[in-house]
Amino acid sequence: LAHGAGGKASRRLIEGLLVPYMMGDKPTELNDVAYIDADGRRLAFTADSFVVNPRVFPGGSIGELAVNGTINDLAMGGAKPLALVITLILEAGLATSELEREVAAIAKAAQRAGVPVVGGDTKVVEHGKADGLFITTAGIGLTDPRVSLSSKNVQPGDQVILSGPIGDHGITVLLARGELDLEADLTSDTRPLWPFVESLIEVAAPGLRWLRDPTRGGVATALNELARDAQVAVMLDEESIPVRPAVRGACEILGLDPLHIANEGQFLAIVSPEYADIALKTLRSMPGGENAQRIGEIQAEPKKAVLARSRYGGTRMIDMLIGDPLPRIC
Amino acid sequence: MKIARRIRIYGVVQGVGFRPFVFRIAKRLGLSGWVRNGESGVEIHVEGDAGVIQKFIQEITARPPVSAKITNLEIKDAAIQGASGFEIFTSTRHDRPTVHIPADLAVCSACLSELFDPGNRRRLYPYINCTDCGPRYTVIERLPYDRPYTTMRAWPMCPACSAEYHEPMDRRFHAQPTACPECGPHYYVRWQEGEIHGDEKAIEKTAELLRSGRIVAIKGLGGYHLACDAKNEEAVRELRRRKRRGEKPFALMVKDIDTARTLIDISAEEEELLTSSARPIVLARARRLLPGVAPDNSDLGVMLPYTPLHHLLFHFGAPDVLVMTSANRSSEPIVYQDEDALKSLQGIADAWLIGERPIARRVDDSVVRVSAFGPAVLRRARGYAPLPVAQLPSDRPILAVGADLKNTVTLVVNGKAIMSQHLGDLDRYEAYTAFEQTVYDLLSMYDVPLEETIVAYDLHPDYRSTAFAHRLETYKHLGIQHHRAHVASVLAERNALEKQVIGVAFDGTGFGDDGAIWGGELFVGSATKGLERCGHLRYAMLPGGDAAARMPLQALAGFFVDELELAMNVGKWLSLPERFFTALKMVEKRLRTFPTTSVGRLFDAAAALLGFTGVISFEGQAAIWLEHLARTAPLEKIYPFPWDGKELDYRPLLKEMVEDRLNGKDVAIIARAFHRSVAEGVFNSVRSLGATYGVDTVVLSGGVFQNSLLLADLKELFLKSDMHVWIGEGVPSNDGGISLGQVALVTATHSMY
Ligand SMILES: [Fe+3]
Ligand SMILES: [Mg+2]
Ligand SMILES: [Zn+2]
Ligand SMILES: [Zn+2]
Structure with a gap:
C-alpha cells in the first residue's frame, strides 16, 4: 500500500474499498465530518489518526497535531468543537519522558482550544509492531444553524479565500527529519481554526459555502476535490497565493509544488462574492489571520479542473498530488 | 491506334491543384477522358494514341505541381469509353475520407508576381492564393475540403473570383480560399491611437512602426507573431523584457534569401528547405551576431516570408531582418484568435496587425536543421502537419496521444499515420485544450468512431495525456514505453517495422519498465518482434526530480552518487553554489531522489561542472550551452566512457573531466572532449551489440540526438564501420515523435493477436 501521501491514491482507496463496505451504494459527499441530528440540534462527529515522523518538530508535535487536526475537522464542518476522546497506541520501548511530553502537549493544545479531552484509551504493542506512538482521536461538535456548508452550494463567481501562507507544516516536518541541509526559519502552522470560523459565521454566514483545511495533499488536492464534487472550475491567481520564501526555496530544490504541501493551521473558504470583502477583512483583523488572501474564483468551466493563472507564465493545470x-520534464 | 489507360496516382495529390494540372496537359495533347479524386489519390481515364498517352504520363510525373508529391503510380489497360473531350469530375465523398487534409503552403511564384503586378486586380492584396499555394489546414474546419467548411465561408465570391473558381483551365479552379480585394477579407492595424483600415495603409503603418523600433503583433497563417526589428538591440531587449522571456533564442524572418545569407551559412540542402513550400525556420550556423536574439548560441533560426502579407511588409519597408516569435506570454502556446491577441498581448505589443480571415486552429512555425545525417525536423507544424508521416499495416484506426512535452498526436486511418502539429507542453491549460481539441478534430474529420479505435499512451503515470487516454471509451488501450516509442518512430518513418536494429534512445526523461526515470537506453529487436532493453547508461540519482532538470547543478550532484566525498571537494574547489551541496545531501539521504539513466541529465551535469550554474529558462538550455561552448574548441582528447556489455559507465568520464577542470584546463576543450567521448561510448556499445546480435543498422532517437556536434562526431565514427545509421527526418527525434512510435508499436503488437 502506498496510499499515505494524500491525494489521488488515497482517494482511490477510500472510494474503491471503504465506501462500498461501510456505506453501501448510498451516494454520499465525502467529508471529514459526519452529521447526526438529535433533538433538533445537529451534531458533527469526526475521527482521525495521527502518524508523523519525527514526532517533535519546530512549532509542534504529534500530540498537538492530534488535538488541532480533530477540532479543525469539526470547525471545517461548521461545528463548534465540544469534546475529544484520545487513544494512544504505544510501541514498547517508547521513552516515558517522550510519552509524558506528548500527553502534556495534548493537554496544552486542548486547553488552548478550549475543548476538553473527555476520555480515551491506551494500548501498548510489541516492539516493532508500531512506530513509537500512534494517536487516534474522535471529536464531537455542535453545528451553527446559520450556516450550511457543502460543495453543492458552490457556484461560479464565488471567491476562494485562503487564511495564510501555505506549506509551512509540511516543509517544517520534512526539514526536521534532518535529511536536508537547509537554513530555514520555519515552524509548523498547527493551530485551532475554530475562532476564525466562528468570526466568519458572525459576519458572513449566508455567504459561507464551503470550508476545508488543506492538510495532506495540500491546497491543490483540497481544491481538486471541490472542483470535482461541485462540478466547477477553480481559477487561482498564482501571484496572490501566500508562500514564505523558505517554503518556496525548499520546494524549488525538492521539485515540489507548494500547492501540494501539507498544512495544519490554514483553511480555504469559498465565499459568495458579496460576502468576500467582509470575510477577508474579518480574517485579517484577527491575530494569525493577517496574511489571509483572496486567491481565486470559482468558474463554470472547465468543469472539475483547478487552474492557476500567472501574470507572466500563462495558465497551469493543477493536479491532485499523486504520491x-x-x-x-524531458 | 487509339487505346485507353486507367492511371492511379498516390501521394500528396489532393488540394494541390493536381486535377487542373492533369486537365491542362490532356487538353494540350488533345487527349480525351476524365480525372477525378479517388479513394486514396487521383484517378485518370485517358484515351488517345499510345505515344501521346506515354508523353502525357511522362509530363505528369516529370513536373507535378510544386506542392504535390507522387509516391506511387499505377497504370492499367482500360476499355475505350469513347469520351469526346477531357473532363474534371467533382469528388464524391466515400464512407470514410481517405483524402489527406493538406498542409499550409507558402505563396507561389505565380501569385507573387500578380501581387506586385500593377495591372492585376489582386495587386497588393494580402490574401492572394491559388490551387498551388495558400492556407489549408489553418482554414479547414472540417472535411470535405470545400469552401463552406473553411474559415472563408463568410466571404461569398464576387463574380470575377467565382468565374475563376469554376474554370478548369484557371489556376484558381476550385481554389477554396480564393478571394480578391472586392470580395475577400482585409487587414487592419490597431494601436493606442486608433485603427487604420485598408490593406496597404495598414501594412505601411506596420512597417513604419517596426522601423521605429516598436513591437507589433502580426496575424499570420497559424497564429500571431510578435515582430520587431532584429537589428535594433533596444527593441529586442524590450521584447524579451515584456514577454518575460529568458535566454531562449528568437526566430527571425528575413526579406529574402540574400539577406539570409548575411546571417547564416547556407548549404544547398538548407537553401532547399528555406525556399520549400513548407517554409520552415531553418536552424543554421550564424555568420554574425545579433545582440539579444540568440544568447550563448552559435546558431540562428531563420525563415523566409511565406504569406503574401509577409512579402508586403518587406515591400512597404519593414526592416529586412525581423524577430518573428510566436505571440504569447512566456511558455504559453501561440495566440491565434483576435480577441485573445488583443487581450493577452496587452503590455507586450505596441500595435496589432489583424487580418479578418479567422484561423481554424493554431499551427506554429516548423523548425528544421540539417545535421551530419541530413535534414531533420525538430518541430513539426506549419507546412508539414497534418500530412501522413508513415504507412502502417493496420485496418483498425489507432490513436496515439504522445508524450506530455512537445506533444503531438497521431491518428492511423486506412493504414496512414497522420500526425498533428506540435501542440506544446500539456502542463499548460491552453496547450492541453488544443491537445483535446486536436484529438477530437482528427477523429471527426476522418470519421473515426472511438469505439473502434485502439488508443496508445505513454506509461508515465503522471502524464496528462495518459490520464486523458484512460478516460476515452475505446476498443482497447495500450501503454507504450517511452524510449521504445522513440526508436519505433524512426522505424515507422522508414517503413521498416520488421527491420532488426540496435535502437539507441537518449533523452531527458521517460518512464521506464522498472519505474525508474530512463533516458539512456539501448534496445535490440524490431518494432514487430519487440525491442528488448539490452543496455543502458549506468544508473545515477536525480535529486528533486524535475528540480534537477531545471537546475543542472542538482543533476551534477546526482551523478556523484558513488563519489560523495569527491563531490564535496569538487563543490568546494569550484565554489559551487549552496544548492549543489543541498542536492548532494538529498542524494546521500535518498530524499526525493529518483534512480535515472538519463543522458540528457548527464549533459546537464557536464554543463554544470563547466560553469552553467544557473537555472535553465527553456528546455535543453544547458545542453545547448554546452554544445556551443564545445564548438569553439578543437578536439584534443577523449575521455573513457566504458561499455561492459550491459552498462555505459559515466564515472571514469566524469572523474577525468573533474580532474581537467580542477587543473584549470579550458572548459571549451573539456566540453569538446565530452561530446566526442559520448559519441565514442555510443559507437562502441552499438558496435559491440551489433556484433553480438548480428545487426548492422542502428537507430538513434531521443532529444539528445538533436545535438549537431554529437551527430557530427557519430557520423565520423560510424563512417569507419559498416553499420547504417538511421535517425528521424520528417518526424522529430524529441518527444514530438513519440506519438508516431506509439502507433507503430501498437500496429506491431496488435497484428500478433
Ligand atoms: Fe523523450
Ligand atoms: Mg483530518
Ligand atoms: Zn499561388
Ligand atoms: Zn473576388
Whole structure:
C-alpha cells in the first residue's frame, strides 16, 4: 500500500474499498465530518489518526497535531468543537519522558482550544509492531444553524479565500527529519481554526459555502476535490497565493509544488462574492489571520479542473498530488 | 491506334491543384477522358494514341505541381469509353475520407508576381492564393475540403473570383480560399491611437512602426507573431523584457534569401528547405551576431516570408531582418484568435496587425536543421502537419496521444499515420485544450468512431495525456514505453517495422519498465518482434526530480552518487553554489531522489561542472550551452566512457573531466572532449551489440540526438564501420515523435493477436 501521501491514491482507496463496505451504494459527499441530528440540534462527529515522523518538530508535535487536526475537522464542518476522546497506541520501548511530553502537549493544545479531552484509551504493542506512538482521536461538535456548508452550494463567481501562507507544516516536518541541509526559519502552522470560523459565521454566514483545511495533499488536492464534487472550475491567481520564501526555496530544490504541501493551521473558504470583502477583512483583523488572501474564483468551466493563472507564465493545470510526484520534464 | 489507360496516382495529390494540372496537359495533347479524386489519390481515364498517352504520363510525373508529391503510380489497360473531350469530375465523398487534409503552403511564384503586378486586380492584396499555394489546414474546419467548411465561408465570391473558381483551365479552379480585394477579407492595424483600415495603409503603418523600433503583433497563417526589428538591440531587449522571456533564442524572418545569407551559412540542402513550400525556420550556423536574439548560441533560426502579407511588409519597408516569435506570454502556446491577441498581448505589443480571415486552429512555425545525417525536423507544424508521416499495416484506426512535452498526436486511418502539429507542453491549460481539441478534430474529420479505435499512451503515470487516454471509451488501450516509442518512430518513418536494429534512445526523461526515470537506453529487436532493453547508461540519482532538470547543478550532484566525498571537494574547489551541496545531501539521504539513466541529465551535469550554474529558462538550455561552448574548441582528447556489455559507465568520464577542470584546463576543450567521448561510448556499445546480435543498422532517437556536434562526431565514427545509421527526418527525434512510435508499436503488437 502506498496510499499515505494524500491525494489521488488515497482517494482511490477510500472510494474503491471503504465506501462500498461501510456505506453501501448510498451516494454520499465525502467529508471529514459526519452529521447526526438529535433533538433538533445537529451534531458533527469526526475521527482521525495521527502518524508523523519525527514526532517533535519546530512549532509542534504529534500530540498537538492530534488535538488541532480533530477540532479543525469539526470547525471545517461548521461545528463548534465540544469534546475529544484520545487513544494512544504505544510501541514498547517508547521513552516515558517522550510519552509524558506528548500527553502534556495534548493537554496544552486542548486547553488552548478550549475543548476538553473527555476520555480515551491506551494500548501498548510489541516492539516493532508500531512506530513509537500512534494517536487516534474522535471529536464531537455542535453545528451553527446559520450556516450550511457543502460543495453543492458552490457556484461560479464565488471567491476562494485562503487564511495564510501555505506549506509551512509540511516543509517544517520534512526539514526536521534532518535529511536536508537547509537554513530555514520555519515552524509548523498547527493551530485551532475554530475562532476564525466562528468570526466568519458572525459576519458572513449566508455567504459561507464551503470550508476545508488543506492538510495532506495540500491546497491543490483540497481544491481538486471541490472542483470535482461541485462540478466547477477553480481559477487561482498564482501571484496572490501566500508562500514564505523558505517554503518556496525548499520546494524549488525538492521539485515540489507548494500547492501540494501539507498544512495544519490554514483553511480555504469559498465565499459568495458579496460576502468576500467582509470575510477577508474579518480574517485579517484577527491575530494569525493577517496574511489571509483572496486567491481565486470559482468558474463554470472547465468543469472539475483547478487552474492557476500567472501574470507572466500563462495558465497551469493543477493536479491532485499523486504520491510522490515523478519527474516528467524531458 | 487509339487505346485507353486507367492511371492511379498516390501521394500528396489532393488540394494541390493536381486535377487542373492533369486537365491542362490532356487538353494540350488533345487527349480525351476524365480525372477525378479517388479513394486514396487521383484517378485518370485517358484515351488517345499510345505515344501521346506515354508523353502525357511522362509530363505528369516529370513536373507535378510544386506542392504535390507522387509516391506511387499505377497504370492499367482500360476499355475505350469513347469520351469526346477531357473532363474534371467533382469528388464524391466515400464512407470514410481517405483524402489527406493538406498542409499550409507558402505563396507561389505565380501569385507573387500578380501581387506586385500593377495591372492585376489582386495587386497588393494580402490574401492572394491559388490551387498551388495558400492556407489549408489553418482554414479547414472540417472535411470535405470545400469552401463552406473553411474559415472563408463568410466571404461569398464576387463574380470575377467565382468565374475563376469554376474554370478548369484557371489556376484558381476550385481554389477554396480564393478571394480578391472586392470580395475577400482585409487587414487592419490597431494601436493606442486608433485603427487604420485598408490593406496597404495598414501594412505601411506596420512597417513604419517596426522601423521605429516598436513591437507589433502580426496575424499570420497559424497564429500571431510578435515582430520587431532584429537589428535594433533596444527593441529586442524590450521584447524579451515584456514577454518575460529568458535566454531562449528568437526566430527571425528575413526579406529574402540574400539577406539570409548575411546571417547564416547556407548549404544547398538548407537553401532547399528555406525556399520549400513548407517554409520552415531553418536552424543554421550564424555568420554574425545579433545582440539579444540568440544568447550563448552559435546558431540562428531563420525563415523566409511565406504569406503574401509577409512579402508586403518587406515591400512597404519593414526592416529586412525581423524577430518573428510566436505571440504569447512566456511558455504559453501561440495566440491565434483576435480577441485573445488583443487581450493577452496587452503590455507586450505596441500595435496589432489583424487580418479578418479567422484561423481554424493554431499551427506554429516548423523548425528544421540539417545535421551530419541530413535534414531533420525538430518541430513539426506549419507546412508539414497534418500530412501522413508513415504507412502502417493496420485496418483498425489507432490513436496515439504522445508524450506530455512537445506533444503531438497521431491518428492511423486506412493504414496512414497522420500526425498533428506540435501542440506544446500539456502542463499548460491552453496547450492541453488544443491537445483535446486536436484529438477530437482528427477523429471527426476522418470519421473515426472511438469505439473502434485502439488508443496508445505513454506509461508515465503522471502524464496528462495518459490520464486523458484512460478516460476515452475505446476498443482497447495500450501503454507504450517511452524510449521504445522513440526508436519505433524512426522505424515507422522508414517503413521498416520488421527491420532488426540496435535502437539507441537518449533523452531527458521517460518512464521506464522498472519505474525508474530512463533516458539512456539501448534496445535490440524490431518494432514487430519487440525491442528488448539490452543496455543502458549506468544508473545515477536525480535529486528533486524535475528540480534537477531545471537546475543542472542538482543533476551534477546526482551523478556523484558513488563519489560523495569527491563531490564535496569538487563543490568546494569550484565554489559551487549552496544548492549543489543541498542536492548532494538529498542524494546521500535518498530524499526525493529518483534512480535515472538519463543522458540528457548527464549533459546537464557536464554543463554544470563547466560553469552553467544557473537555472535553465527553456528546455535543453544547458545542453545547448554546452554544445556551443564545445564548438569553439578543437578536439584534443577523449575521455573513457566504458561499455561492459550491459552498462555505459559515466564515472571514469566524469572523474577525468573533474580532474581537467580542477587543473584549470579550458572548459571549451573539456566540453569538446565530452561530446566526442559520448559519441565514442555510443559507437562502441552499438558496435559491440551489433556484433553480438548480428545487426548492422542502428537507430538513434531521443532529444539528445538533436545535438549537431554529437551527430557530427557519430557520423565520423560510424563512417569507419559498416553499420547504417538511421535517425528521424520528417518526424522529430524529441518527444514530438513519440506519438508516431506509439502507433507503430501498437500496429506491431496488435497484428500478433
Ligand atoms: Fe523523450
Ligand atoms: Mg483530518
Ligand atoms: Zn499561388
Ligand atoms: Zn473576388
